Amino acid sequence: MAERQEITVVGGGVAGLCAAVALRERGYPVTVVERGLGPGRQSCSWYAGGMLAPWCEGETAEEPVVRLGQEAIGWWDERVPGVERRGSLVLAAARDGPELDRFARRTGTQPGVHHLLNDGGIAALEPALAGRFARALYFPQEAHLDPRAALAALSRRFCGLGGIIRYRTEAQHLRRGLVVDARGFAARDALADLRGVRGEMLMIRARDVRITRPLRLLHPRHPLYLVPRGEGLYMLGATQIESEDRGGVTARGVVDLLNAAYVLHPAFAEAEIVETGADLRPAFPDNLPRLRRRGRRLYVNGLFRHGFLLAPACARMLAEVVADPSFIPEIMDEDHRERSPA
Ligand SMILES: Cc1cc2nc3c(=O)[nH]c(=O)nc-3n(C[C@H](O)[C@H](O)[C@H](O)COP(=O)(O)OP(=O)(O)OC[C@H]3O[C@@H](n4cnc5c(N)ncnc54)[C@H](O)[C@@H]3O)c2cc1C
Incomplete structure (x- = not known):
């Protein structure tokens, strides 16, 4: 050395x-x-x-992200408390069913990475979603913190x-x-080749909805996700905009994020908005x-x-x-x- x-x-x-x-x-x-x-x-x-979701990210990310990302779950788990190994659930509204098939094709090159669930399988994992979605993809090895x-x-x-x-x-x-x-x-x-990619998020509190693992909602234009933080608190994210504007969350951002939450469960309409946030993700070309x-x-x-x-x-x-x-x-x-x- x-x-x-x-x-x-x-x-x-x-x-x-x-x-x-x-x-x-x-x-x-x-x-x-x-x-x-x-x-x-x-x-x-x-x-x-805080999603540690290398396989889901493979939908849009290059191979190194999927491979190197697989180091993350064990690394964090050995060093900090609170790594939740509960997998991720990927959902689509009925009209966006083809998005789910496309997501499965783009992320499913290795056996066991994801399983297709029917409504009963979804309800078994997340009872709060019973009767709301006909199909979902479950990525059992993923985690969040x-x-x-x-x-x-x-x-x-x-x-x-x-x-x-x-x-x-x-x-x-x-x-x-x-x-x-x-x-x-x-x-x-x-x-000089570093750019900022704007992302917006909300923190909402909905004590009446109990979700225990990250949910991704597929949509042709606005794919969004919800990450549980415990005690009814949820992080709702994230827009992805090619802009270096550091200003606060826009009305459009709030509307898109809340619409996604409402599709996941109508009870989110009653959620309290606890925080809004926006920042620039540092990215190379x-x-x-x-x-x-x-x-x-x-x-x-x-x-x-x-x-x-x-x-x-x-x-x-x-x-x-x-x-x-x-x-x-x-x-x-x-x-x-x-x-x-x-
Ligand atoms: C809405 C949103 C959702 C996201 N969701 C996820 C997710 O689920 N999973 C995931 O893996 N990633 C996610 N990301 C991406 C992730 O947040 C970024 O990739 C990551 O934060 C980049 O980390 P960084 O340490 O490079 O930069 P930063 O987090 O920006 O840290 C840089 C630090 O440097 C400090 N600094 C700057 N200049 C100086 C100076 N001159 N002297 C001293 N200190 C300085 C700053 O204060 C700052 O603390 C998300 C990003 C956004 C915006």
């Missing part, structure tokens, strides 16, 4: 905290510098649904391992050691994550809509590069593969 150099991780969102933990677990002295008030706050990670609780627990674990976190600190000129740049969309000042090296700075970025899903694999590969700078992991940016660290 290379000498235990001092490492500063800039950014305490999911990419930065996972990297910090992975490095600290390997014995490096690590300090996280975060300009926000606490773990994940004021970051894109704050608004995530509460991102905010998970980041808080991960930061505690990091500090318990001897890591240091400095909040309310804007990293400017770091003169010593290796710098891991995990600033999310803020790193666009250095990564192919929507795949990257490690990029410039001198003594290693960038980890571009986690797009897969922050909690891909951060563990990105952190592992980053730690491997730190241990052996000649190692070139698959997500190391092609353009920068020939450069060596300072």
Whole structure:
């Protein structure tokens, strides 16, 4: 292993905290510098649904997302409480039945990844949905977590391992050691090909509806999902708009999200809207994550809509590069593969 150099991780969102933990677990002295008030706050990670759903994501994502994402469930489960291994349920309104068949074709290359359920099978898993949908796809191996609780627990674990976190600190000129740049969309000042993809979400409280696993509602234009957070609280997400507008949730966003909730169960019409949120997912042109090296700075970025899903694999590969700078992991940016660290 290379000498235990001092490492500063800039950014305490999911990419930065996972990297910090992975490095600290390997014995490096690590300090996280975060300009926000606490773990994940004021970051894109704050608004995530927390679905650990690599196979479902395979509907639209490239093969590396499905493969690398499979590391996430075990990684989180070993480090934080609250990883719910209850699978995901994919539903479509009767008129959108072909969407379900298309989803099954695009995600079902390995046996056992999903099962087709009839109405009885749906009711057995989620009694609240009895009689509401004729068919569903069940992905039994998938999981979910509460991102905010998970980041808080991960930061505690990091500090318990001897890591240091400095909040309310804007990293400017770091003169010593290796710098891991995990600033999310803020790193666009250095990564010209990084773009923001706007996502909007709602938190609603509906004590009369009990759903226990993430539900995805397929729709030709607005596929949306609902993630249970316990005690009647649900995260409803997420719009995906090619815009770098950081403004609050739009009326259209609220309408689309609430319509989806209403299709899932009419009792959501009575839900209390607890929170609205919007932020920019950091993405490269192919929507795949990257490690990029410039001198003594290693960038980890571009986690797009897969922050909690891909951060563990990105952190592992980053730690491997730190241990052996000649190692070139698959997500190391092609353009920068020939450069060596300072
Ligand atoms: C509505 C929505 C729903 C989503 N749902 C999911 C989901 O279900 N599952 C999933 O896996 N992903 C989901 N995502 C995507 C996920 O949130 C992102 O991929 C992830 O948050 C990106 O993490 P990051 O650490 O790269 O960036 P960020 O979370 O933005 O973290 C960057 C951090 O760097 C800090 N920072 C920036 N500049 C500086 C500086 N100069 N000095 C110090 N600190 C700095 C910021 O304050 C911030 O805390 C969702 C995203 C959105 C918007």
